[in-house]
Amino acid sequence: MNRLYLLTALIVILFLSCKQKEEKQDLPPKSSGNIEKTKEDSKKSTAQPNVIVLDKQFKIARLNRNRQIRIYLPPNYKNVDKKYPVLYMHDAQNLFDNATSYSGEWGVDESLNEVAKKTGLELIVVGIDNGQEKRMNELSPWENKEFGKAEGEEYMDFIVHRIKPYIDNNYRTLTDRENTAIMGSSMGGLISHYAIYKYPNIFGKAGIFSPSYWFSDEVFSYIKNNPVPNDTRLFLLVGQKEGDGMTVNTQKMYDQILSSKHPKENIKIIIDPKGNHNEAFWREQFTYTVHWLFRNK
Numbered sequence: 001m002n003r004l005y006l007l008t009a010l011i012v013i014l015f016l017s018c019k020q021k022e023e024k025q026d027l028p029p030k031s032s033g034n035i036e037k038t039k040e041d042s043k044k045s046t047a048q049p050n051v052i053v054l055d056k057q058f059k060i061a062r063l064n065r066n067r068q069i070r071i072y073l074p075p076n077y078k079n080v081d082k083k084y085p086v087l088y089m090h091d092a093q094n095l096f097d098n099a100t101s102y103s104g105e106w107g108v109d110e111s112l113n114e115v116a117k118k119t120g121l122e123l124i125v126v127g128i129d130n131g132q133e134k135r136m137n138e139l140s141p142w143e144n145k146e147f148g149k150a151e152g153e154e155y156m157d158f159i160v161h162r163i164k165p166y167i168d169n170n171y172r173t174l175t176d177r178e179n180t181a182i183m184g185s186s187m188g189g190l191i192s193h194y195a196i197y198k199y200p201n202i203f204g205k206a207g208i209f210s211p212s213y214w215f216s217d218e219v220f221s222y223i224k225n226n227p228v229p230n231d232t233r234l235f236l237l238v239g240q241k242e243g244d245g246m247t248v249n250t251q252k253m254y255d256q257i258l259s260s261k262h263p264k265e266n267i268k269i270i271i272d273p274k275g276n277h278n279e280a281f282w283r284e285q286f287t288y289t290v291h292w293l294f295r296n297k
Contacts, residue, residue, distance in 0.1 A: 043098050043099040043101075044098065044099060045097050045098070045099040046096075046097055046098040046099065046105065046110075047096045047097040047099075047109060048072075048096070048109040048110060048113060050072060050073045050074070050075055050077065050109065050113070051070060051071070051072050051073075051096045051097070051109050052070070052071045052072075052073065053068065053069075053070050053071075054068070054069045054070070054071065057069075058158075058162060058163060058166070059162075060154060060155065060158040060162075061158070061162075062154040062157060062158070063134075063138070063151060063154050063155070063158075065131065065134070067128055067129055067131070067158070068092070068128075068129040069092070069126065069127065069128060069129070069163065070092040070095065070096060070126075070127040070129070071124065071125070071126055071127070071167075071171070072095075072096060072108060072109050072112060072123075072124065072125035072127070073124060073171070074112070074116055074122035074123065074124065075113055075116055075117075075122075076116075076122075077124075077172075081172070082172065083172045083173055083174045084122055084123060084124045084171075084172060084173060084174060084179075085123050085124070085173075085174050085179035085180070085181070085294060086123065086124045086125075086126060086164075086167060086173050086174070086179065086180050086181070087123050087124070087125045087126070087181045087182070087183060087290070088125075088126050088128070088159060088163070088164070088180070088181070088182045088183070088203075089108070089125060089126070089127045089128070089182070089183050089184060089188075090127075090128055090130060090139065090183075090184035090185075090187075090188035090191065090192070091127075091129075091130045091135075091184065091185070091188050092127025092128050092129045092130070093129055093130065094106060094279055095108045095109075095125070095127045096108055096109045096127065101279065103278060103279060104278065104279040104280060104283075105279060105283070106279055106282055106283045106286060107283045107286075108125055108127075108286065109125075111283070111286055111287050111290075112125065112290070114287075115287055115290065115291070119291070119295075121290070121291065121294060121295060123290065123294070124167070124171060124173060126163065126167055128159065128163065130188075134151070135187065136187060136215075137149055137150065137151045137152075138151045138152065138154075138155045139152055139155065139184075139187035139188055139190060139191040140152045140187060140190055140191065140212075140215050140216060141153045141156070141191070141194050141198075142215070142216035142218040142219065142222075143216070144215055144216055147215075152191050152194060153198075155191065156191065156194070156195050156198060156199070159195075160199055160202055164180075164202070176204075177200070177201055177202055177203060177204035178204045178231070179204070180202060180203050180204060180205075181203060181204070181205035181206065181207065181293055181294070182195050182196060182203050182205075182206050182207075183206065183207030183208075183209070183289070184207075184208075184209065185209035185210050185279075185282045186209070186210050186211070186212050186277065187212045187215065188209070189208045189209045189210055189211030189212065190211050190212045190213065190215055190219065192206050192207065192208050192211075193206060193208050193211055193219065193223065193234075193253075194219065194222065196228060196232060196234070197222065197223055197226045197228055198226070200228045200229055200232060204229075204231065204232055204233065205232070205233040205234075205235075205293040205294070206232075206233070206234050206235070206293075207235045207237070207289045207290075207293060208234065208235060208236050208237065209237045209238075209282050209285070209289075210237065210238055210239065210242055210246065210275075210277055210281075210282070211236070211238070211249075211250060211253070213249035213250065213252075213253060214245055214246070214249060219253075220252070220253065220256060223253065223256065223257065224256060224260065227260055227262075228262070230262065230263050230266065231266065232262070232266060233266050233267070233292075233293050234257065234262075234266065234267045234268070235267075235268050235270075235289050235292055235293060236250055236253065236254055236267070236268065236269040236270070237250075237269075237270050237272070237275075237282075237285050237289065238250040238269075238270075238271055238272070238275065239271070239272045239273075239274065239275015239276055239277065239281055240271060240272065240273045240274075240275060241273075241274065241275055241276045241277075242275065242276065242277040246277070247271055250269065250271070251269070251271070254267065254269040268292060270285065272285070
C-alpha cells in the first residue's frame with residue numbers, strides 16, 4: 001500500500017514538473033514585449049547631479065501630445081548669478097543618461113562639466129524627448145511618402161513658443177540669438193537645419209550631425225530660398241561609414257550654402273572617415289562642435 005502510494009506520488013510530481021517546464025518554454029523571452037522599457041530598467045543611470053528632469057510634462061498643443069524635458073545646468077549654476085547661453089537638443093533620452101538611451105548616450109553632461117572645468121565655457125542644455133514611434137514625423141517639416149505626415153513645423157513651434165519662453169522665464173539665460181543654439185543628429189540634424197533657417201531671429205548657431213537630407217529633397221530648396229544672416233554659425237558633421245548618400249548630400253548642402261555667399265568662416269564641415277551613424281560618433285565630436293559654435297569668433 002505504501003509502495004503504491006509512493007509510486008503514485010512520484011508520478012504526479014514528475015507530471016507537474018514536466019508541465020511547468022513546458023509552460024515556461026511557451027512564455028515569451030524576457031526581452032520581448034516593451035523592449036525599450038526592459039533595457040531602460042536594466043541599465044544604471046549615468047546622469048550627472050546637475051541634470052534635471054522636470055516633473056511637469058509640456059503639451060505640444062498643435063499635436064495634442066505631451067513631452068518630457070531634461071535640463072543640464074552648469075556645475076556652478078547655484079553658486080553664481082551669471083546668465084548662460086542655451087543649447088536646445090532633440091532626442092533627450094540619449095543625451096545624458098545611459099539608463100534612458102536606446103543605443104548609448106552622448107555624454108553631454110560629462111563633456112560639458114569637463115569643458116567648464118578646463119576652459120570656463122558654460123552652457124545650459126535643454127533636451128526635448130523624442131516622440132518614439134512619432135519621431136520621424138515630428139522631426140521633419142516635409143512629408144515623406146513612406147513615413148507619412150510632416151509634423152516638424154508643429155514641433156518647432158512648440159520649442160520656440162512654449163519651451164524657450166519657459167526656460168527663459170525660469171532659468172538665468174542669455175536670450176538673444178547669438179547665445180541660442182540648436183543641435184541634433186540624423187532626423188534631429190534635419191530639423192535643426194530647418195529650425196535655424198525658419199527662425200533666424202531665435203537661433204544663431206546650429207550643430208547639424210549626420211543630417212537626414214535623404215528624407216526630403218525639399219530641404220535643399222528651402223535652404224536656398226530662405227537665407228540666414230551672415231553671422232549665423234553652421235557646423236555640419238557626417239561620417240564616411242554612414243554611406244555615400246549621407247556624405248554626398250552633406251557635401252552638397254555645404255557647397256550650396258557657400259554658393260549663397262554665406263561667409264566661409266561661419267560654416268564648417270567635417271567628413272570623418274571613421275564616423276558611423278551612432279551616439280559614439282556624435283559624442284566624440286560634441287565638445288569640439290560646442291567650442292567652434294560658441295567660442296570661435
